[in-house]
Amino acid sequence: MRRTTAAVSAALITALGAGCATSGKPETKQADAGVPATISWWSTGGDDETAAFQKAADLYKKSHPGVTIKVQTLSWDDAYAKLLAASTSRSGPDILSGGLTWTIQFGMRGAMVDLRKYGIEALRAQAQPAQWKSAVSPDGTVYGVPLDMSTHALYYRKDLLGKAGVTAPPKTWDELTADIGKLRSAGVKRPFSIDWGNLDWIGFFNYLHQAGGAFYTADCKPSLDTPQAERALSYWVDLYRKHGAPTDTVAGGDALETGTAMVSGGSWIAMSLDTDKPELKGKWAMAALPAGPAGPTTFIGGRAVGVTSYSKYVQQSADFVKFLYSDQALDAIAAESRARNVAFIPPRPDKIATSSFTPEQSAVFAGIIKTGAAAPGCPGWDDSAPDVAKQLQSAILGRADLKTALSEAAKIMERNAG
Known part of the structure; x- marks a missing residue:
């Protein structure tokens, strides 16, 4: 979905x-x-x-x-x-x-x-x-x-990264935040944004798995009370609160067109970017999302x-x-x-x-998908997902601390599991 x-x-x-x-x-x-x-x-x-x-x-x-x-x-x-x-x-x-x-x-x-x-x-x-x-x-x-x-990719403006002296897209979490800092110093006002999954569980999914976590255990028990989940949420929240990712969702192509240097977005963006935004032709490229401490695992829809x-x-x-x-x-x-x-x-x-x-x-997507993970097929997940997203949003918006947001999300998943 x-x-x-x-x-x-x-x-x-x-x-x-x-x-x-x-x-x-x-x-x-x-x-x-x-x-x-x-x-x-x-x-x-x-x-x-x-x-x-x-x-x-x-x-x-x-x-x-x-x-x-x-x-x-x-x-x-x-x-x-x-x-x-x-x-x-x-x-x-x-x-x-x-x-x-x-x-x-x-x-x-x-x-x-x-x-x-x-x-x-x-x-x-x-x-x-x-x-x-x-x-x-x-x-x-x-x-x-x-x-x-379908999957996620990192879309980036080659010209804007070049302006900041960044010669290649970031490959790790640390490189992503470092490049955001370099772009800001170079006068790029919008270094990074998220399209597909912005403030939603799908966006968190990438960071959760890249930190070595998951929404559920192998036997479908909620699995958000872990150091991996807390580390993932901390990094995701920081992308918004410390590094300026906008909470308002801007379509990936529009974001790139209006000066955003890097966008985390759905695979379909690549299909029509040159035709919808001809002025960007030759200026953009795409790569896998930066890998976390546990690896590059990315959501497959x-x-x-x-x-x-x-x-x-x-x-x-x-x-x-x-x-x-x-x-x-x-x-x-x-x-x-x-x-x-x-x-x-x-x-x-x-x-x-x-x-x-x-x-x-296709070659980029093949590499991403090789180590990808998909939505949990556990009982009650489709019931839980919207409210889980709300709890995660509460951490981004400063309404709850990390542990409380994760705990409340797990409670929702537990209630709906029956």
Whole structure:
């Protein structure tokens, strides 16, 4: 999930509370696998992304003429609530895709098929391990598999770094803060800002893992009462309070255009920066985020795709989901994404070189993703995330000390775990 506003988060929590009674409803009678099937796929994202996925669906039809797949767009703003409502009423799409951990939440309510019954685990060896783990339920049930990837990168103005005598982007936390100081001394008023994850748990995720911490233990117990978590929050807070990162979110491209020297932002920024901001062409570059004391681990986002338990065409739908990992499908999606100037990183690391980005950009993302980590797939995380973010914000805004903010966030996660 790329962006979550406070209003949307509140709506999602309300919808989650209303959706707990689905598992007791009877299963939909399945149609015979050999009969013609018209399958609906509700895809969270934009219309251009839907068009790219439709290319894979049309390609599948060529070898399966009895199966027609129609892809429909859901916007990120209300997709979760719509999908959860469909799960509650047990009427809606045959296939759905959305945030990486969403299918787990729907599956726990009886609304998703365990795709292991249809041979889906054969895809596991092809997926990025951390992302696969995030999409799979802690008990091993596979309600959905990764559909694509997104990640963070450090975007920087070569000309502004050069003005400060900085010859290469920072590679460590210490180098980042040192370079911010050099940029300020050179008269650069906005040395650093955060786009994706600004004042949000996604932004903290990078520093938490780079310090050697995590939101949960391996057995899904809250894990924020650690020295690693405190060290990460201390550094993150200092980026705002001591080093001037703005608390107001400015889109990455806009920040670079208006004189920000370095921006931590989503992978999709690279897709359209030259076309949206032509005056920056040749002036910017990108690199991995600076590594912390435990290493360079960076957040991997993306979508998961799964099959609903109320579909009449479960077998055909599951077969199509497997097809989405084929070379043919991924090449078709990437080609259409490239034609539409839309970001697409395949869920298979060995296919990142054929993403919709340039070869140079793809190589940067491949390196970042190799050591990446994804959102926790633990019970209650999607319920907890918005309020966890609020507790982290309280430390940045000076309303709570580090230990209190982390303790209160852990309490929220503990309450929602049941």
